[in-house]
Each structure stands twice: as C-alpha cells, then as structure tokens.
Amino acid sequence: MIIVARKYWLLKTEPGCFSIDHLASEPNGIAGWDGVRNYQARNMLRDDIQAGDGVLFYHSSVQPAGIAGICEVVRDGYPDETARDPEGEHFDPRATAENPIWYQVDVQFKSKLPRLLTLPELRDVPGLENMMLLQRGSRLSVQPVRPDEWKIIQRLIRKL
DNA sequence: GCCAACGTTGGC
C-alpha cells in the first residue's frame, strides 16, 4: 500500500529574476525550479519534494518581501541542466551527466494572491512563531512548511 | 548601502 503524505514547502525567488507572474505566463503555468546552488536546498529538491506537494511562492529581496502566490510541485527532483551550460549564469564546471550535483523540480502555477502577504504581517500571526522563514538568519531558498503553518496561511489568504 | 547570519573554501 502506498501512502502519499502531501508535504508543503516555501520556495524563495527574487521577483526581478523570476516572479509569480513569470510562472503564471509559462505554458500550462509550469516552470523548472532551477539554479539552486545550496547543498541543503539541493538535498530537499533531490530527495524530499514530490509531485503533489504544495508550495508557497515567496518574493525575497523586495520591499516588502512576502508570499506572492501558490503553486504545486508537478515533477520530482531531477538533474538541473543549467549547471552544465557554460553560457548560463548557473554554470558549475564540476557537474557532469554522471554526477549532476544540482537538482531541480518543476512547479505549476495555482494562484496569485490579491496582494503580497508580507513578512511583517506573517511575524504577527499567532501559530507561525516557529516558521523557518521567520527565524533569525534564515536564508534557505527551499524550506519545509509544517501542515499547521500551511493551514494558517491558507486561512490568511482567504481573508486577503 | 549596511550588516548579521550563514555557507564555502583552502591552508595548515
């Protein structure tokens, strides 16, 4: 018997580089989440994130930063080919076909929030105190989100 | 632009 436990994640991106609008305008709203060059994040992309998982799409390095939309993982981790493109900005000369080093998933657009659910707002929400995003010095670009945190955030979104 | 936090690199 296969038990599929749906999991939840937060994926960070700088909207100047790739925003929720970019994702929405892709064919079928599907894009590869590539270019991640951090081992902790890589491990989650490769091993933990699965098709069907829910994703909070987070805009970082903007004022204010915040959750911009919701998307869903539609493909499990697979080698990130941008690591092997010498012309690309995510090139890593160590990556080979046998040892790709870096991994990505594919995500599909679900919804764009009517407005950003901002970081300062999230900090004030009871129940989110332990959310990884809100911890000091937290800068992982791929973060697990607990089911209760996901639920609270879905409720906030409905009231936006 | 500043700077705290954290990751990576490389000499030893």
Add this chain to the structure above:
DNA sequence: GCCAACGTTGGC
C-alpha cells in the same frame, strides 16, 4: 578536521 578568510543572502 580546524578555523580564518571570504562570499552570499536578504531584511532593513
């Protein structure tokens, strides 16, 4: 394997 130096992230 330690750790100092350096690079990057990202909120402010």
